[in-house]
Amino acid sequence: MTFDEILRCFKSVTKTGEGYTALCPAHDDRARSLSIKNGNDRALVNCFAGCSAEQIAASINLKISDLFYEPRPDRKLKIVEKPPPPLTLMAGTVPLIVSPARAGN
Numbered sequence: 414m415t416f417d418e419i420l421r422c423f424k425s426v427t428k429t430g431e432g433y434t435a436l437c438p439a440h441d442d443r444a445r446s447l448s449i450k451n452g453n454d455r456a457l458v459n460c461f462a463g464c465s466a467e468q469i470a471a472s473i474n475l476k477i478s479d480l481f482y483e484p485r486p487d488r489k490l491k492i493v494e495k496p497p498p499p500l501t502l503m504a505g506t507v508p509l510i511v512s513p514a515r516a517g518n
């Protein structure tokens with residue numbers, strides 16, 4: 414999910430200097446105890462009343478993994494196929510095949 418999508422899951426979201434505050438869905442919150450910050454790879458949620466991130470995510474029908482931003486398609490690493498290694502010819506390694514039918518011919 415994106416940070417904006419995650420923000421929309423909360424109620425009474427208000428921008429603050431460092432991020433956002435919202436009503437914590439994990440307890441009966443009336444004072445916007447929840448702090449939501451835009452981390453590098455996920456939304457950082459912190460309830461001042463002590464709710465865990467798991468409880469907060471579960472209360473809005475999300476998993477902890479949903480708080481992580483999905484990698485964008487254009488950011489995905491392209492798998493570059495390696496060309497096959499060149500055949501190395503080594504003199505003296507080709508076995509001699511002696512056909513028994515020809516032996517003694």
Ligand SMILES: [Zn+2]
Binds near residue numbers: 437440442462464
């Ligand atoms: Zn809470």
